[in-house]
Amino acid sequence: xxxIRLSRFGSAHNPHYRVVVADARRPRDGGYIENLGHYDPxxxxxxxxxxxxxxxxxxxxxxxxxxxxxxxxxKSQGVKF
Numbered sequence: 001x002x003x004i005r006l007s008r009f010g011s012a013h014n015p016h017y018r019v020v021v022a023d024a025r026r027p028r029d030g031g032y033i034e035n036l037g038h039y040d041p042x043x044x045x046x047x048x049x050x051x052x053x054x055x056x057x058x059x060x061x062x063x064x065x066x067x068x069x070x071x072x073x074x075k076s077q078g079v080k081f
Contacts, residue, residue: 001023001024001065002021002022002023002024002033002059002062002063002064002065003021003022003023003024003064003065003066003067003070004019004020004021004036004056004059004060004064004065004066004067004070004074005019005020005022005028005066005067005069005070006018006019006020006039006067006069006070006073007019007020007022007028007029007032008028008029009029014042015041015042016038016039016040017038017039017040017041018032018035018036018037018038018039019035019036019037019038019039019051019056019070019073019074020032020033020034020035020036021033021034021036021059021064034055034059036051036052036055036056036059037049037050037051037052037056038050039051039073049073049076049077051073051074051077051079053077053078053079056074056077056079057079057080060079060080060081066081
């Protein structure tokens, strides 16, 4: 199954996440199919969330299942489910 999920990057105690499309069998920070954008939960920059809405909608139409956190982030950017 293909999932839309968060992949962690950034230094210790400074998390940043990529919103990626990945095979569910891959590790959290392993290889992914496509990078849809990024998310900064600490909101240290003005653009703390940036998502390619068109590509996210495309993957959802193809059957990709977002995780709960990814769904919340996508919904905040206006992606329809």
